[in-house]
Amino acid sequence: MSKAAGQPSTNNLSSVVDLLVEHRIKLDALEHVLKETNPLLHEFYLGTIENLRAQEGAELKKSTDCKAQSKLREG
DSSP, X not given: OOOOXXXXXXXXXXXXXXXXXXXXXXXXXXXXXXXXXXXXXHHHHHHHHHHHXXXXXXXXXXXXXXXXXXXXXXX
16 A cells, blocks of 8 residues: 555554553553642643743744745745
8 A cells, every 4th residue: 555645554553542642541541649648739730831831832933933934925
């Protein structure tokens, strides 16, 4: 079976998805342990996650804006 140009193989994509699911399960388990053992640190952890998501969103928006401006200049 040939791969379409620029398309990752299904096996590679499946492996990546499997790893992401496995890591999500591990993170959820660790978060549960943290919540039970140290509630204050758990709150700090949740705040840190929120901040990282906000930063990620801002950087994604900045990147998208730069790409859009670049495309406007090109054509």
